[in-house]
Amino acid sequence: MPTSVSILILHxxxxxxxxxxxxxxxxxxxxxVEIVVIDNGSxxxxxxxxxxxxxxxxxxxxxxxxxxxxxxFGLNHCTGGHVLLLNDDMIxxxxxxxxxxxxxxxxxxxxxxQGKMLLPRRGNTLDVCGSFLTSLGFPYHYGYFKPxxxxxxxxxxxxxxxxxxxxxxxxxxxxxxxxxxDADFFAYYEEADFCHRxxxxxxxxxxxxxxxxxxxxxxTSDRNPQSGxxxxxYLRNMMFSLLANLSWPWLLRILPLYFTMxxxxxxMSAVTLKKVQFLAHWGAFTHCLKNFGQIRARRRxxxxxxxxxxxxxxxxxxxxxxxxxxxxxxxxxxxxxxDEELP
Numbered sequence: 001m002p003t004s005v006s007i008l009i010l011h012x013x014x015x016x017x018x019x020x021x022x023x024x025x026x027x028x029x030x031x032x033v034e035i036v037v038i039d040n041g042s043x044x045x046x047x048x049x050x051x052x053x054x055x056x057x058x059x060x061x062x063x064x065x066x067x068x069x070x071x072x073f074g075l076n077h078c079t080g081g082h083v084l085l086l087n088d089d090m091i092x093x094x095x096x097x098x099x100x101x102x103x104x105x106x107x108x109x110x111x112x113x114q115g116k117m118l119l120p121r122r123g124n125t126l127d128v129c130g131s132f133l134t135s136l137g138f139p140y141h142y143g144y145f146k147p148x149x150x151x152x153x154x155x156x157x158x159x160x161x162x163x164x165x166x167x168x169x170x171x172x173x174x175x176x177x178x179x180x181x182d183a184d185f186f187a188y189y190e191e192a193d194f195c196h197r198x199x200x201x202x203x204x205x206x207x208x209x210x211x212x213x214x215x216x217x218x219x220t221s222d223r224n225p226q227s228g229x230x231x232x233x234y235l236r237n238m239m240f241s242l243l244a245n246l247s248w249p250w251l252l253r254i255l256p257l258y259f260t261m262x263x264x265x266x267x268m269s270a271v272t273l274k275k276v277q278f279l280a281h282w283g284a285f286t287h288c289l290k291n292f293g294q295i296r297a298r299r300r301x302x303x304x305x306x307x308x309x310x311x312x313x314x315x316x317x318x319x320x321x322x323x324x325x326x327x328x329x330x331x332x333x334x335x336x337x338x339d340e341e342l343p
Contacts, residue, residue, distance in 0.1 A: 004032040006080030027094035029055035038074040066186035087164040091214040111203030112168035114161025115210035130158025130207035132319035137258030145335035159317035163191030189237035202307030228276035235284040244298035250310040
């Protein structure tokens with residue numbers, strides 16, 4: 001029998017979306033496919049909500065552990081050799097699972113794969129088709145908000161897949177430090193940190209153009225953008241991850257540009273009186289200074305399992321878009337950026 005798969009769905013709030021997501025998984029239910037829903041301290045009565053879906057195993061955490069801690073908790077309840085992380089605001093089709101599963105079975109050096117997602121609330125444009133690291137240290141989200149087309153219809157290596165739809169080999173966990181996500185991240189950038197460690201352990205991360213799923217997007221994200229929670233977590237987690245995972249030569253190569261960009265954004269937000277953005281950038285710097293000991297501990301851990309050099313990794317996983325990509329990102333016009341064809 002082929003390697004079994006666990007589909008792990010983390011749920012916090014949004015009962016209707018969870019039910020629609022689980023209903024779409026019914027055609028995938030099989031003896032070698034396990035579906036696990038983690039109630040991450042939500043106010044919903046999840047067992048009652050999922051009554052009638054007898055193919056689902058439901059486990060509850062009494063507190064909200066965040067996306068990182070919740071998936072760590074859920075992984076302990078999965079038995080499959082392959083694990084698919086799935087947001088609860090996804091609608092799948094019956095043909096989605098097989099290509100991801102087959103790709104891992106046919107490519108033993110690929111440790112994780114991300115499938116294709118469409119955004120029905122954005123005119124059925126694409127969600128991210130994997131992300132590349134750039135020489136600035138910031139990610140390049142390939143395909144984001146673009147119409148589907150030939151350039152997004154073939155598999156390719158990426159620095160990071162998106163955690164909303166990411167399948168990985170369970171056997172990797174002991175090889176990348178013994179944990180799925182850094183629980184201290186709580187939410188945002190945790191999947192990029194995970195994928196970076198997959199590369200460091202000598203495996204690769206690929207985008208696979210599976211039959212697309214619908215990502216309703218926003219069901220589990222920050223419900224109050226003005227609070228700055230998402231930006232604060234994203235920036236501090238990204239900075240921590242780069243400092244913890246990059247080798248010294250690549251730290252010296254990337255961080256001067258990265259810190260210049262971060263400091264420039266900090267100053268600009270102060271000048272324009274954007275308090276939320278200022279506090280998010282300031283918080284990233286102060287968090288890493290306060291947790292420098294943890295960064296040093298992570299660097300020692302990475303050294304213990306590293307099997308690939310940064311040069312080897314970034315030959316495949318680093319790609320620099322044209323400057324207008326960053327301009328359009330900061331001005332909210334990313335959909336207008338035209339991705340170049342990958343080699």
